[in-house]
Amino acid sequence: MSSPESGSYDATEAAPHGKPRATEWPLWEVFIRGQHGLSHRHVGSLHAADAESAIKNARDVYTRRNEGVSIWVVEAAAIAASSPEEKGPLYEPSNDKVYRHPTFFDIPDDVGAM
Amino acid sequence: MYAQMIKSTGKGVKSLDEMDPEERAFQERINAGGKIEPKDWMPDGYRKTLIRQIGQHAHSEIVGQLPEGNWITRAPTLERKAILLAKVQDEAGHGLYLYCAAETLGVSRDQLTRDLLSGKMKYSSIFNYPTLTWADMGAVGWLVDGAAIMNQVPLQRTSYGPYARAMVRICKEESFHQRQGFDIMMKMANGTEAQRRMAQDALNRFWYPSLMMFGPSDKESVHSAQSMAWKIKMNTNDELRQKFVDQTAPQAAYLGLTIPDEHLEWNEERGSYDFSEPDWDEFFDVLQGNGPCSVDRMEARNKAWDDGRWVREGLLAHAEKKRARKMAAE
Ligand SMILES: [Fe+2]
Ligand SMILES: [Fe+2]
Ligand SMILES: [Fe+2]
Numbered sequence: 017m018s019s020p021e022s023g024s025y026d027a028t029e030a031a032p033h034g035k036p037r038a039t040e041w042p043l044w045e046v047f048i049r050g051q052h053g054l055s056h057r058h059v060g061s062l063h064a065a066d067a068e069s070a071i072k073n074a075r076d077v078y079t080r081r082n083e084g085v086s087i088w089v090v091e092a093a094a095i096a097a098s099s100p101e102e103k104g105p106l107y108e109p110s111n112d113k114v115y116r117h118p119t120f121f122d123i124p125d126d127v128g129a130m
Numbered sequence: 131m132y133a134q135m136i137k138s139t140g141k142g143v144k145s146l147d148e149m150d151p152e153e154r155a156f157q158e159r160i161n162a163g164g165k166i167e168p169k170d171w172m173p174d175g176y177r178k179t180l181i182r183q184i185g186q187h188a189h190s191e192i193v194g195q196l197p198e199g200n201w202i203t204r205a206p207t208l209e210r211k212a213i214l215l216a217k218v219q220d221e222a223g224h225g226l227y228l229y230c231a232a233e234t235l236g237v238s239r240d241q242l243t244r245d246l247l248s249g250k251m252k253y254s255s256i257f258n259y260p261t262l263t264w265a266d267m268g269a270v271g272w273l274v275d276g277a278a279i280m281n282q283v284p285l286q287r288t289s290y291g292p293y294a295r296a297m298v299r300i301c302k303e304e305s306f307h308q309r310q311g312f313d314i315m316m317k318m319a320n321g322t323e324a325q326r327r328m329a330q331d332a333l334n335r336f337w338y339p340s341l342m343m344f345g346p347s348d349k350e351s352v353h354s355a356q357s358m359a360w361k362i363k364m365n366t367n368d369e370l371r372q373k374f375v376d377q378t379a380p381q382a383a384y385l386g387l388t389i390p391d392e393h394l395e396w397n398e399e400r401g402s403y404d405f406s407e408p409d410w411d412e413f414f415d416v417l418q419g420n421g422p423c424s425v426d427r428m429e430a431r432n433k434a435w436d437d438g439r440w441v442r443e444g445l446l447a448h449a450e451k452k453r454a455r456k457m458a459a460e
Contacts, residue, residue: 040240060296060299061233065445066445066453069445069449076219077226080216080303097169099169100171
């Protein structure tokens with residue numbers, strides 16, 4: 017009656033994110049650097065035929081309110097990403113290395129600021 | 131809302147004990163306020179329901195440009211025209227943020243577009259009503275964007291990361307939309323007698339369709355219960371509708387306009403307004419595609435898609451030619 021039927025998307029489920037399809041412009045990930053000196057930050061993605069138009073589109077879609085002074089675009093298909101299953105091996109080793117944090121060390125107050 | 135009557139699996143909410151370990155870990159993460167990201171494991175129903183919901187929301191933003199686009203060339207001043215243009219451009223942006231969020235779930239943009247154009251996927255019922263006078267631009271910003279904000283603000287906390295992030299961007303921009311609408315209403319309501327009548331007429335026509343935006347009562351719905359357990363729906367439709375009425379009734383009074391509901395009355399005991407339900411038969415009829423502008427809207431979207439084809443193909447061919455030339459030069 018109202019919403020699309022379940023199962024409608026079975027055919028497209030397997031399509032990997034970011035892989036260009038025959039009829040579609042490729043997908044680009046957009047990174048923007050704001051005015052205050054922080055690094056470029058991922059803000060979203062968009063479709064465009066090439067890098068040049070991706071930057072123009074990113075200007076229209078992601079910087080309508082002075083959000084940035086620099087834009088990077090990267091074709092989504094060119095990004096390599098870690099997978100959630102690797103979470104353990106990748107990040108657990110740093111859990112037991114508490115000495116990497118300055119608070120691990122007790123420095124007497126007499127020593128002054130450090 | 132912008133996504134109305136979204137069906138989830140419809141099987142009823144499972145308890146943690148009934149879930150296999152994967153699903154239990156998923157649900158516990160949601161319960162603890164964690165986010166689900168595109169590559170994480172998720173139940174099939176979660177993914178499909180989200181594609182429907184985010185897709186329908188995206189389609190609403192896109193189709194929602196039409197009733198307001200209708201007035202861009204006829205705005206009363208250059209400033210109003212620039213403001214309306216910026217507002218409509220924001221809505222295009224909202225549609226794009228949301229399509230991108232849906233795409234992270236594995237559906238393609240073209241598929242979503244095809245499903246809108248074929249009528250398989252829906253958009254909000256509200257955009258099937260006509261915008262007859264300039265006062266309608268006021269009513270749409272004030273009431274329609276106002277109702278959308280009610281729903282979108284809590285969705286910033288939704289469990290699916292890309293959807294939540296899209297909502298944060300959208301909510302930042304919506305408040306301008308509602309304010310510019312209310313500003314138009316103030317101008318009209320305090321203008322000449324003819325302008326005041328126009329403002330009242332716009333409120334009369336948009337009041338009940340705005341209440342319909344929240345969808346019929348879903349207190350008993352298994353779909354809603356599932357969506358709420360997954361935190362892709364944060365409030366019941368009735369809760370949001372009540373909140374909207376409570377917020378809007380005093381604003382109408384401020385404008386000196388009358389909400390077209392003789393039963394609208396402050397209820398001291400509940401600390402809320404009592405009000406009349408909209409005509410739900412009309413709602414279902416509009417959703418079926420029988421709204422006053424349903425045919426126009428779909429024709430306009432289909433025409434835009436067909437007319438834009440040579441641009442899409444031309445730019446792609448140009449990009450390929452440039453790439454080939456660059457390769458040859460290297
Ligand atoms: Fe919007
Ligand atoms: Fe909107
Ligand atoms: Fe809006």
